[in-house]
Amino acid sequence: MNEMTFQIRTEGDSCLYEQIYGHIKGEIRSGKLLSGERLPSTRSLAEYLQVARSTVDCAYGQLLSEGYIESRPYKGYFVCPIEELLQLDSGLSALENRQAAVGAMPGGREEPYRIDFSPYDIDMSGFPFSVWKKITKNILTDANSDLFAKGEGQGDYSLRQTISRYLHSARGVECRPEQIIVGAGNDFLLLLLEKILGRDVRIAMENPTYKRSYRIFRSFAYPIVTVDMDECGMRADRLEQADVRAAYVMPSHQFPMGTVMPIGRRMELLKWADGGSDRYLIEDDYDSEFRFRGKPIPALQASDRHGRVIYMGSFSKAIAPAIRVSFMVLPKPLLEIYERECSFYSCTVSRIDQSILNVFIGEGYFERHLNKMRKIYRGKHELLLECLGELREEFAIAGENAGLHLLLTSKRGIPEGELLERAAGRQVRVYGLSESSVEEASGGAAVLLGFGGLTDEEIREGTALLKEAWL
Amino acid sequence: MNEMTFQIRTEGDSCLYEQIYGHIKGEIRSGKLLSGERLPSTRSLAEYLQVARSTVDCAYGQLLSEGYIESRPYKGYFVCPIEELLQLDSGLSALENRQAAVGAMPGGREEPYRIDFSPYDIDMSGFPFSVWKKITKNILTDANSDLFAKGEGQGDYSLRQTISRYLHSARGVECRPEQIIVGAGNDFLLLLLEKILGRDVRIAMENPTYKRSYRIFRSFAYPIVTVDMDECGMRADRLEQADVRAAYVMPSHQFPMGTVMPIGRRMELLKWADGGSDRYLIEDDYDSEFRFRGKPIPALQASDRHGRVIYMGSFSKAIAPAIRVSFMVLPKPLLEIYERECSFYSCTVSRIDQSILNVFIGEGYFERHLNKMRKIYRGKHELLLECLGELREEFAIAGENAGLHLLLTSKRGIPEGELLERAAGRQVRVYGLSESSVEEASGGAAVLLGFGGLTDEEIREGTALLKEAWL
Numbered sequence: 001m002n003e004m005t006f007q008i009r010t011e012g013d014s015c016l017y018e019q020i021y022g023h024i025k026g027e028i029r030s031g032k033l034l035s036g037e038r039l040p041s042t043r044s045l046a047e048y049l050q051v052a053r054s055t056v057d058c059a060y061g062q063l064l065s066e067g068y069i070e071s072r073p074y075k076g077y078f079v080c081p082i083e084e085l086l087q088l089d090s091g092l093s094a095l096e097n098r099q100a101a102v103g104a105m106p107g108g109r110e111e112p113y114r115i116d117f118s119p120y121d122i123d124m125s126g127f128p129f130s131v132w133k134k135i136t137k138n139i140l141t142d143a144n145s146d147l148f149a150k151g152e153g154q155g156d157y158s159l160r161q162t163i164s165r166y167l168h169s170a171r172g173v174e175c176r177p178e179q180i181i182v183g184a185g186n187d188f189l190l191l192l193l194e195k196i197l198g199r200d201v202r203i204a205m206e207n208p209t210y211k212r213s214y215r216i217f218r219s220f221a222y223p224i225v226t227v228d229m230d231e232c233g234m235r236a237d238r239l240e241q242a243d244v245r246a247a248y249v250m251p252s253h254q255f256p257m258g259t260v261m262p263i264g265r266r267m268e269l270l271k272w273a274d275g276g277s278d279r280y281l282i283e284d285d286y287d288s289e290f291r292f293r294g295k296p297i298p299a300l301q302a303s304d305r306h307g308r309v310i311y312m313g314s315f316s317k318a319i320a321p322a323i324r325v326s327f328m329v330l331p332k333p334l335l336e337i338y339e340r341e342c343s344f345y346s347c348t349v350s351r352i353d354q355s356i357l358n359v360f361i362g363e364g365y366f367e368r369h370l371n372k373m374r375k376i377y378r379g380k381h382e383l384l385l386e387c388l389g390e391l392r393e394e395f396a397i398a399g400e401n402a403g404l405h406l407l408l409t410s411k412r413g414i415p416e417g418e419l420l421e422r423a424a425g426r427q428v429r430v431y432g433l434s435e436s437s438v439e440e441a442s443g444g445a446a447v448l449l450g451f452g453g454l455t456d457e458e459i460r461e462g463t464a465l466l467k468e469a470w471l
Numbered sequence: 472m473n474e475m476t477f478q479i480r481t482e483g484d485s486c487l488y489e490q491i492y493g494h495i496k497g498e499i500r501s502g503k504l505l506s507g508e509r510l511p512s513t514r515s516l517a518e519y520l521q522v523a524r525s526t527v528d529c530a531y532g533q534l535l536s537e538g539y540i541e542s543r544p545y546k547g548y549f550v551c552p553i554e555e556l557l558q559l560d561s562g563l564s565a566l567e568n569r570q571a572a573v574g575a576m577p578g579g580r581e582e583p584y585r586i587d588f589s590p591y592d593i594d595m596s597g598f599p600f601s602v603w604k605k606i607t608k609n610i611l612t613d614a615n616s617d618l619f620a621k622g623e624g625q626g627d628y629s630l631r632q633t634i635s636r637y638l639h640s641a642r643g644v645e646c647r648p649e650q651i652i653v654g655a656g657n658d659f660l661l662l663l664l665e666k667i668l669g670r671d672v673r674i675a676m677e678n679p680t681y682k683r684s685y686r687i688f689r690s691f692a693y694p695i696v697t698v699d700m701d702e703c704g705m706r707a708d709r710l711e712q713a714d715v716r717a718a719y720v721m722p723s724h725q726f727p728m729g730t731v732m733p734i735g736r737r738m739e740l741l742k743w744a745d746g747g748s749d750r751y752l753i754e755d756d757y758d759s760e761f762r763f764r765g766k767p768i769p770a771l772q773a774s775d776r777h778g779r780v781i782y783m784g785s786f787s788k789a790i791a792p793a794i795r796v797s798f799m800v801l802p803k804p805l806l807e808i809y810e811r812e813c814s815f816y817s818c819t820v821s822r823i824d825q826s827i828l829n830v831f832i833g834e835g836y837f838e839r840h841l842n843k844m845r846k847i848y849r850g851k852h853e854l855l856l857e858c859l860g861e862l863r864e865e866f867a868i869a870g871e872n873a874g875l876h877l878l879l880t881s882k883r884g885i886p887e888g889e890l891l892e893r894a895a896g897r898q899v900r901v902y903g904l905s906e907s908s909v910e911e912a913s914g915g916a917a918v919l920l921g922f923g924g925l926t927d928e929e930i931r932e933g934t935a936l937l938k939e940a941w942l
């Protein structure tokens with residue numbers, strides 16, 4: 001290593017250790033320091049740079065632990081073999097740039113947002129941390145080695161019993177534990193469902209819809225037919241002509257429109273499904289727990305008399321995204337296929353996590369948590385409505401009954417892009433409805449305002465900024 | 472409910488509470504007690520049956536918690552609506568019977584096995600329970616709510632860094648954390664890999680092979696071509712004419728044959744893969760940690776210079792099956808496809824579990840655990856070889872260098888079925904090689920003896936019984 005090329009800015013704002021570490025790492029990654037090359041000893045580099053030897057030690061330690069260099073006893077430090085790393089660098093830089101851009105503002109601005117009205121965030125301050133910790137501790141205390149052994153592919157029977165009881169009482173879902181498949185997230189369960197339904201299933205989706213599910217079906221190469229919505233949700237009368245085998249719906253609270261599907265439309269959907277021996281409705285009940293007005297509406301599955309509904313639910317929204325436990329309730333014909341062809345797939349949730357959740361639900365903590373969160377979200381929901389104030393004259397507001405976001409449509413027809421940009425100008429992030437659109441940009445004038453992850457103060461500040469931006 | 476039909480055998484061997492519970496449950500499931508029907512009050516039933524009221528309370532409580540009955544305030548107990556349950560019963564009974572049969576002996580015997588030489592079991596007594604508990608506790612203590620938020624789709628970067636360092640030092644695998652996808656089990660990762668590789672990938676597998684992977688590829692409807700093995704493993708010279716795009720191999724320790732692939736054959740495989748722009752080797756390194764003789768052999772991926780190897784590993788065998796953490800290292804071209812088309816898939820491992828594992832590996836506990844287990848397994852391995860004694864004259868033994876099972880082939884050609892049956896006659900379970908065979912029954916004379924899950928005493932007893940059975 002040519003020590004002369006190494007300059008440190010002692011007056012800079014990054015510390016000496018970081019400068020040394022960063023410099024050497026850069027030299028290795030750019031190929032200037034080659035594999036096997038010997039680095040100067042920490043003593044000599046410290047003398048040369050006129051810094052404490054411990055500073056160089058720290059930098060080398062970090063490089064060592066990241067695998068850039070290796071130490072050989074009695075010989076010193078050497079650059080690790082990294083041919084593969086170099087080859088990769090070019091390919092990965094695009095990825096890294098893209099990741100960095102995720103948080104960036106429209107128009108490529110680097111400024112961070114002050115307030116992010118994300119419809120995907122939830123309030124983690126309400127997480128029952130001490131309860132979770134206590135249950136975990138008890139389970140690890142009581143646990144025999146059984147818990148660390150392999151469990152059933154569908155998930156532990158006791159957890160499935162608990163989920164089936166919960167679904168029955170909270171959502172009116174009728175199912176036996178045998179019908180439930182527990183999995184680490186909806187994505188995994190959809191991958192499994194693909195194996196059950198088979199290839200090339202023509203599937204209907206609402207437009208706009210939940211984009212993640214759309215991407216997943218597209219990754220299955222399922223032909224996707226979008227079916228328009230009206231104020232009751234997906235237009236069931238369009239399904240026949242759409243010639244689909246399955247329809248993906250969110251009857252309790254459609255994302256992003258917020259529509260709650262009335263019983264009449266539900267019956268129409270079920271009638272369509274009954275009209276063919278191989279038709280199914282995939283019900284994504286993703287945030288049914290959070291309904292603020294009126295009584296909870298039972299799941300579509302609760303009205304299903306002929307086994308046409310595949311019910312999907314998750315604890316990610318209700319407890320925490322990190323609780324990777326979702327479940328799917330299979331109707332009898334699909335359960336038979338699962339049993340025959342897919343039951344060898346291992347469960348993706350560890351038995352420890354299953355046990356924690358089982359206790360959390362079974363001992364009533366989940367219900368208490370939901371009641372608490374419903375109250376918190378109702379408060380935020382009302383605060384947001386109240387804070388919107390004059391904006392309510394300029395915007396039509398939808399989705400007021402449930403869930404963690406509102407849908408605002410400009411009555412004057414200000415285009416979505418302009419709404420986003422003007423909000424971004426005040427460092428506020430709102431979400432365009434077209435992001436959820438399956439077809440090309442809708443050219444609409446609507447935005448989503450999520451409030452789940454915001455504090456009361458942020459809701460007040462954010463809406464004040466939006467008024468400045470939009471009025 | 473006709474109380475007169477209700478007879479209890481007070482002298483029977485199941486307790487009163489269970490009899491009452493079982494009787495009512497049976498009446499509901501068989502449809503004799505209908506939905507909505509009122510049950511007698513606990514007092515009147517207790518009087519009628521001449522048992523303590525608390526006994527009836529217990530039975531009702533259980534039925535309540537299993538969802539068979541419901542209580543209505545001031546009205547009593549009623550049978551829950553269970554039309555769907557009844558419909559399901561017939562369909563599910565087949566499943567239940569099948570599940571019950573899993574543990575049954577060949578020939579339909581009901582007797583349990585005394586000793587099970589399962590090649591899939593591991594020793595859970597060595598699980599570092601207190602360390603795991605301590606780490607979990609520390610993580611839940613230090614944790615801010617971040618840990619409960621959603622993480623990166625590929626898995627937390629810090630865990631991927633730790634895995635990449637571990638793979639580099641332990642397996643010679645060269646990869647950046649960016650190439651690693653963390654997932655809850657190999658099954659999930661293979662589902663993801665299908666999305667990356669695409670449909671209808673013609674794939675070569677060794678025959679015999681690991682049956683679970685075979686079933687998974689079959690569930691993808693991948694055309695599977697079996698390629699014969701010789702003493703070096705998969706015959707690379709057959710790949711060209713097999714006209715496949717991918718080959719699934721276990722070079723470190725082939726399951727079930729136990730073959731360790733020498734460097735020459737590895738090079739032949741890599742050469743085959745280099746011969747097409749779209750050819751890949753899927754390396755399943757499932758139990759490379761447990762090698763008892765000689766130095767560890769680096770992974771096939773370590774010799775891969777052109778990004779043709781997809782490396783798969785798991786902590787299920789090395790730590791515990793319940794630790795649902797596997798990982799896959801993607802070569803550059805596939806990483807690009809993943810990034811473009813699959814990166815929206817959420818990670819299936821909770822961030823808490825990722826953090827526990829990260830500390831477990833990063834702070835050296837994993838290495839210590841592996842050293843400990845290697846010693847334990849080496850001991851069992853040597854004990855088994857020693858205990859086989861005279862059986863070594865009658866059987867050829869393979870797979871002596873690594874892993875948790877041996878392969879015994881009868882020199883006198885006693886057919887596999889007979890070996891299994893004679894062992895079962897002494898209540899010992901051994902595993903036929905043909906179970907791992909992809910094609911129809913091989914008609915061979917070889918069995919697998921796993922020792923991972925057995926105690927020393929069980930190994931001694933099991934081998935003594937096998938001598939009685941086979942000599």
